[in-house]
Every structure is written in structure tokens, then in C-alpha cells.
Amino acid sequence: MFQKIINELEEALxxxxxxxxxxxxxxxNAVPFEGSWTAAQTGIHLLKSGTGMDKLFTAPAPVTERVADKNIEELKSIFLDFSRKMESPEFILPEDKHYNKEELLILLKELRLAITEALKKATLKEVPELPDWNPFKGYTKLELVYFLIYHTQRHNQQIKNILKNVSA
Structure with missing residues (x-):
């Protein structure tokens, strides 16, 4: 199961x-329609949401007494419901600017490697320390991995739609 989780995340990223x-x-960097992010901005959003997760996964934390995967189905239903419009927290919003393709790809590849390497050392039944304002406070590391997977899958769909619209 452990390798399956890493594979799912590697596949999504x-x-x-x-x-x-x-x-x-x-x-x-093309805006497909008013109010939309660009594909590059979507990539930056994924980068911002994943940055630091490697440290979170390897930091010691208390082991949960509940089932470690309790919130996974809920995360899946939220993030893979493409009819649902969601608002990003401000701290992971991408800047409205031109992004260099190669720099973005390098950063995403580094993020994928850092997180997957950290997962190999992680105890997924642990509940990491998160600030009170974080919506994932109280989630296990296992649930946070699935957040990353489903969140990335959601935005991959968005990137496909953006690219289809700017290529038309």
C-alpha cells in the first residue's frame, strides 16, 4: 500500500x-477567459500548496488513535467534484505575472522528488502540527498525501481545460 500511495502521487505530479x-x-501564460488562471499559474498554485510538505511528512508527530484514512473519501469527493467551484486560500494564490516554463518545470520536478523521498521515511498514521487556521489541522499524514494527490488531479484537469482553450 505504501508504494501504491507514492506511485499515485508521482503519477499525479x-x-x-x-x-x-x-x-x-x-x-x-495565456489567459483562457476572464477570471481564469493561466496554466502556469495553476502549476505555481500546486507548487505553493506542496512546498514544505516534505518537512511536514518527516517531522516527528503524535500517532493518531483514530483510523488514519478517515477523511480520504471526503477529500476525494470534494476535490474530484469538478462541478464544484473552489476558492484558493490567499497564501497559495499564484501571482499575476509571466512565468518561465523551464524554471516552473524544474521547481515541480524538485517538489515531486522531495515529497516522494520524504514519504519513504514518513509514518503516515501521525498527525503533524499545523496552525489553528489550517483547514487540515488534525489530519493524518496519510490524509495529507491524499489531499496532495486529489488536489493535483483536480488541477491537472484544470490545466487540460486551460490548454484546450488557449490552443483553440
Missing amino acids: GETISLLSSAEEAQL
Whole structure:
């Protein structure tokens, strides 16, 4: 099961990298319609939401007394419901600017490696310390991995839609 989780995350982030790699830099920075992020901004959002997770996964934390996967199905139903419009927390909003394709891809590849390496050392039944304002306070490391997987899958779908609209 442990390797399956790592594979799922690697696959999701790998798809992000592949999607962004497949487009020209101008396409990555093109706004498909008013109020939308660009594909590059979506990649930056994923980068911001995943940055620091490697340290979170390897930091010692108390082991939960509840079932470690209790919130996974709820996360899946929230993030993979593509009809649901969601608002990003301000601290992981991408800046409205032009992004360099190669720099973005390098950062995403580094993030994927850092997180997957950290997961190999993680105890997924632990509940990491998070600030009170964090919506995932009280979640296990296992649930946080699945947040990353489902969140990335959601935004991969968004990137596909963006690229389809800017390529048309």
C-alpha cells in the first residue's frame, strides 16, 4: 500500500509536469477567459500548496488513535467534484505575472522528488502540527498525501481545460 500511495502521487505530479511540458511558454501564460488562471499559474498554485510538505511528512508527530484514512473519501469527493467551484486560500494564490516554463518545470520536478523521498521515511498514521487556521489541522499524514494527490488531479484537469482553450 505504501508504494501504491507514492506511485499515485508521482503519477499525479508527473501528469502536471507532462501537461505543462507539452505547451509552449506563451500558451502556459495565456489567459483562457476572464477570471481564469493561466496554466502556469495553476502549476505555481500546486507548487505553493506542496512546498514544505516534505518537512511536514518527516517531522516527528503524535500517532493518531483514530483510523488514519478517515477523511480520504471526503477529500476525494470534494476535490474530484469538478462541478464544484473552489476558492484558493490567499497564501497559495499564484501571482499575476509571466512565468518561465523551464524554471516552473524544474521547481515541480524538485517538489515531486522531495515529497516522494520524504514519504519513504514518513509514518503516515501521525498527525503533524499545523496552525489553528489550517483547514487540515488534525489530519493524518496519510490524509495529507491524499489531499496532495486529489488536489493535483483536480488541477491537472484544470490545466487540460486551460490548454484546450488557449490552443483553440
